[in-house]
Amino acid sequence: MSIANSRFRAGVVTFPGSNCDRDMAVALEAISGEPAIRIWHGDADLPEGLDFIALPGGFSYGDYLRSGAIAARSPILRAVVTAAECGVPVLGVCNGFQVLTESGLLPGALMRNAGQTFVCRTVDLAVGNTASIFTRNFAKDQTLRIPVAHHDGNYFADDATLDALEAEDRVAFRYCEDVNGSRRNIAGVLSANGRILGMMPHPERAMEPAAHRSLGGQDGLALFENVIDSMIAA
Amino acid sequence: MKVRILVRLKPGVLDPQGRAVHHSLDGLGFDGIEDVRVGRMIEMDVAEGTSNATLTKMCEQLLANMVIEDYSIERLDGVREPA
Numbered sequence: 001m002s003i004a005n006s007r008f009r010a011g012v013v014t015f016p017g018s019n020c021d022r023d024m025a026v027a028l029e030a031i032s033g034e035p036a037i038r039i040w041h042g043d044a045d046l047p048e049g050l051d052f053i054a055l056p057g058g059f060s061y062g063d064y065l066r067s068g069a070i071a072a073r074s075p076i077l078r079a080v081v082t083a084a085e086c087g088v089p090v091l092g093v094c095n096g097f098q099v100l101t102e103s104g105l106l107p108g109a110l111m112r113n114a115g116q117t118f119v120c121r122t123v124d125l126a127v128g129n130t131a132s133i134f135t136r137n138f139a140k141d142q143t144l145r146i147p148v149a150h151h152d153g154n155y156f157a158d159d160a161t162l163d164a165l166e167a168e169d170r171v172a173f174r175y176c177e178d179v180n181g182s183r184r185n186i187a188g189v190l191s192a193n194g195r196i197l198g199m200m201p202h203p204e205r206a207m208e209p210a211a212h213r214s215l216g217g218q219d220g221l222a223l224f225e226n227v228i229d230s231m232i233a234a
Numbered sequence: 235m236k237v238r239i240l241v242r243l244k245p246g247v248l249d250p251q252g253r254a255v256h257h258s259l260d261g262l263g264f265d266g267i268e269d270v271r272v273g274r275m276i277e278m279d280v281a282e283g284t285s286n287a288t289l290t291k292m293c294e295q296l297l298a299n300m301v302i303e304d305y306s307i308e309r310l311d312g313v314r315e316p317a
Contacts, residue, residue: 109301112250156302
């Protein structure tokens with residue numbers, strides 16, 4: 001690991017009901033060599049000097065009211081919003097994406113899957129944006145294989161918002177098929193400054209070598225490596 | 235004071251849950267159903283005199299997701315606006 005990597009301070013927020021927080025922490029440690037800092041939802045402040053914040057998958061607060069709704073109003077989220085406004089990169093995966101939309105950090109909402117069923121399989125994604133810290137080494141329209149596991153992944157935003165997202169190159173990923181009814185097959189969106197990414201598929205579940213393809217492949221690893229690359233380049 | 239908040243998906247937003255309920259009602263043999271939409275009702279017991287402005291804030295900050303949902307507020311104290 002390079003010296004730059006060893007300085008990578010990543011934090012993973014755990015809410016009551018999060019269940020992908022450990023996988024996320026393992027993934028972040030795998031790419032940086034540094035243990036991820038674990039953060040509890042009730043904390044009012046983030047640890048000093050974080051380089052990266054991850055909001056993991058799961059069912060925060062039992063998905064009561066709406067998926068991600070209660071987590072988005074928890075004390076730690078106010079600190080995450082402040083950090084994000086200062087440019088700290090934030091990755092929200094699955095329930096983390098729902099929290100990001102509920103908090104207003106990303107536009108749109110994630111509704112019940114159009115097919116009503118929980119979808120749990122590995123899907124093909126097409127890369128949209130190739131300029132963000134998360135997608136910088138991907139090629140436009142490159143296909144990634146990343147697992148999804150969700151009931152509320154049906155991305156909704158009105159036409160004006162969708163048009164703006166596309167015009168501003170903020171669609172990070174699209175499903176290559178209709179997975180959950182998402183408008184325009186959107187699987188992941190970026191903030192205006194490209195430093196906040198919300199996505200339903202789980203990159204932290206696609207970290208293993210090709211020999212372990214059944215474990216999800218390595219396309220998720222590539223996403224995390226993009227982040228590390230951007231830190232070294234910065 | 236009792237307050238009843240009704241949260242509904244905005245017109246035009248696809249309602250998968252409503253569609254599933256519609257399908258199930260059809261299956262039970264109920265004919266002539268044009269459409270089904272599922273919403274959420276939230277009943278609260280709040281301090282007397284809580285203003286509509288405060289109730290509106292509750293709806294817009296938490297109870298409804300304004301991207302996809304509309305809400306209506308029904309005051310069950312019979313008072314349209316607090317004195």
